[in-house]
Every structure is written in structure tokens, then in C-alpha cells.
Amino acid sequence: MVTTVTENSLFCPELEAFLEYVLLERGFSQNTSLSYSRDLKKFVLFLKERHKDVNFADLEDGQDYVATLRSRGLKVSSIARHVSSLRSFYQYLHSASITEKNPMTLLRTPRQVRPLPYSLSVEEVARLIESPDAALKIGIRDRAMWETMYGSGLRVSEVVNLEFGDVDHSYEWLLIRGKGSKERWVPLSEPSQNWLKKYLAEVRPLLLKKQTGVRNIFLNARGKSLTRQGVWHLLKQYAVALAPPIKISPHGLRHSCATHLLEGGADLRMVQEFLGHSDISTTQIYTHVDRTYLKEIHRTFHPRG
Numbered sequence: 596m597v598t599t600v601t602e603n604s605l606f607c608p609e610l611e612a613f614l615e616y617v618l619l620e621r622g623f624s625q626n627t628s629l630s631y632s633r634d635l636k637k638f639v640l641f642l643k644e645r646h647k648d649v650n651f652a653d654l655e656d657g658q659d660y661v662a663t664l665r666s667r668g669l670k671v672s673s674i675a676r677h678v679s680s681l682r683s684f685y686q687y688l689h690s691a692s693i694t695e696k697n698p699m700t701l702l703r704t705p706r707q708v709r710p711l712p713y714s715l716s717v718e719e720v721a722r723l724i725e726s727p728d729a730a731l732k733i734g735i736r737d738r739a740m741w742e743t744m745y746g747s748g749l750r751v752s753e754v755v756n757l758e759f760g761d762v763d764h765s766y767e768w769l770l771i772r773g774k775g776s777k778e779r780w781v782p783l784s785e786p787s788q789n790w791l792k793k794y795l796a797e798v799r800p801l802l803l804k805k806q807t808g809v810r811n812i813f814l815n816a817r818g819k820s821l822t823r824q825g826v827w828h829l830l831k832q833y834a835v836a837l838a839p840p841i842k843i844s845p846h847g848l849r850h851s852c853a854t855h856l857l858e859g860g861a862d863l864r865m866v867q868e869f870l871g872h873s874d875i876s877t878t879q880i881y882t883h884v885d886r887t888y889l890k891e892i893h894r895t896f897h898p899r900g
Contacts, residue, residue, distance in 0.1 A: 607639045609649050613687050634680040650694055657681055657702040671705050678704045714851040719841055720745055724786075726833050732798040733816070737829060739787070739794035740813050743769075744845065746784035748852035748870050750774075751823045751845035758810040766792060773871040781869060 614632055617623040641660050642652055660681075664674045681699045689697040715723070724741040728734035744754050753771050761770040766788045768780050783791065795812070802814040811820035821829075826845055834841050843851075849870070856866050 605636055610635050613684055631680050634677050635684055653698045657699050675704045713847055714854040720851055735794050735798045739790035742787040742790045745848045745852050746787040747781045748849050751826050755821050757812040779871050
């Protein structure tokens with residue numbers, strides 16, 4: 596009679612010692628201990644099928660195990676959790692002198708595939724930006740805000756923190772205080788200039804009312820600075836009111852700006868400076884969008900596309 600080893604019937608003294616260690620000495624929760632147990636029992640079973648003991652596992656075993664998890668269709672985040680469990684387990688075994696070395700030190704965590712940023716088409720952006728009713732003072736404010744956010748690729752935190760002194764006297768530039776208190780100058784598009792001037796001259800004084808000491812440019816109906824949540828809510832209202840409605844967030848407008856710049860032939864370094872990215876690898880994600888666009892252009896216009 597052949598006895599089949601399953602995760603439930605599996606007993607591994609080294610694993611039991613590790614689980615006791617994380618509970619009693621490290622003070623981890625019962626849920627964390629159970630998570631370790633589930634992950635590591637799968638690895639112990641994997642080794643048993645190779646007729647190996649945990650004490651004699653090597654880096655190649657770890658790499659093959661990761662490959663097996665991939666073949667089973669596990670998400671990258673789940674595989675990364677398994678790798679973390681293995682590293683912690685073998686770090687414990689090594690520190691407790693159960694193994695001579697930690698074979699999983701060099702076991703690489705699979706890289707998360709960064710999702711492509713969602714962006715609108717140029718036509719969708721135009722429909723959204725032009726949707727506020729310019730006959731209403733709030734409509735003028737919102738038109739000026741959407742033009743500025745999209746035209747200058749601003750984060751929502753950057754637009755709500757804009758102050759009078761951040762606008763160049765010529766209305767051609769904005770001083771942006773971004774992440775980490777880093778400052779950068781960004782150009783204002785011609786539509787942004789026109790609507791911003793109109794809003795500041797005709798609408799903001801009416802919104803301000805008797806409020807004093809408010810330096811922020813974009814105000815709510817009570818004369819106070821708009822919040823990030825307020826801008827997000829406003830944008831969502833405009834987006835769902837369109838026919839057909841669109842799905843977009845404030846950061847989506849920023850994504851759209853970057854994507855359209857690259858589609859128009861802008862240099863990647865220029866876009867990095869424009870968006871205020873400290874690392875160009877953050878900006879490079881937009882090149883994937885650009886490649887998709889180029890592929891569509893090639894398929895449409897190339898005689899053998």
C-alpha cells in the first residue's frame with residue numbers, strides 16, 4: 596500500500612520549531628503564523644517529492660519551486676509572499692544552527708508587473724475639460740482647474756496647494772511644489788492661461804467673500820481651499836455626466852497629459868522634468884503606452900501593417 600504525503604499529514608520538526616519561534620519569540624499573530632505554515636508546508640511537500648529534507652535544500656530547489664508556482668498560475672504577489680516565507684524560514688534555520696548556511700539568501704523575488712497607466716484619448720479629454728458651464732461661476736472655476744491640471748500635468752495635491760505667488764506675472768509659468776518639497780517650473784498652456792485669468796479676475800473674489808488669509812487659488816463655495824477629495828469628487832461628477840460617461844481620476848488626467856506628450860514626440864527626459872519624477876524609471880512606464888500607440892499607427896497606416 597502506497598502512503599501519500601499531504602500537507603495536512605505532513606510533519607516537519609524544523610517547521611514546527613520555526614512556527615513556535617515566530618509566535619513566542621517574535622510575537623507575530625496567529626494569522627501570520629498560519630500564513631507561514633500554509634506556504635512552507637507546500638515547500639516541504641515539494642522537497643519530499645524530490646526525496647529531500649529541508650536541511651539539505653539548496654538555492655536550485657528554491658528556484659525550481661518558484662518556477663513550479665509560476666506554472667500553477669499563481670499571481671506575482673502570491674509568489675513573492677512564498678519567497679519571503681522561504682527566506683524567513685531559512686534565516687531562522689541558519690541562525691539556530693540547524694543548517695550551515697542560508698541557501699535562500701539569493702532567491703530572487705519575482706518583479707511585480709506595473710500596470711499601464713490609464714489615460715483618456717485626446718477627444719475624451721476635450722469633452723471632459725469643455726463640459727463645465729461657463730455661464731456659472733463654479734463652471735469657470737472648474738474649467739480653469741481642469742485646463743491647468745491637464746495642461747501642466749499636475750498631481751491633485753499640487754493643484755489644491757497652488758497659491759497666487761506660484762503664478763508667474765506673465766501667466767506663462769507655474770511654480771509647483773511637488774513631493775519631498777521639490778520645486779519645479781511648468782509651462783501653462785494657452786487655454787490654461789486664458790481660463791485661469793478669467794477665474795482669478797471674475798470668480799475667485801466672489802468665492803472668497805469675507806474670508807481672509809486664504810492664499811490658495813482654487814476655492815470651494817465657502818471660500819476655502821478645495822481638498823484633494825473635493826477635486827476627485829468634482830471630476831467624477833463631470834465624467835459620469837458625459838454622454839457616453841467616462842471613467843477618470845485626477846491622476847488619470849496627469850497620466851493622459853504624459854501619454855499625449857510622448858505620443859506627440861516629446862523627449863522622455865523632458866517629460867520626466869515636466870512631471871517632477873525624481874527617477875526616470877517612473878516616467879518610463881509611459882513608453883509602454885507610447886509603443887501601443889505606435890503599434891496602432893503602424894497597423895493602420897503601413898501598407899503591410
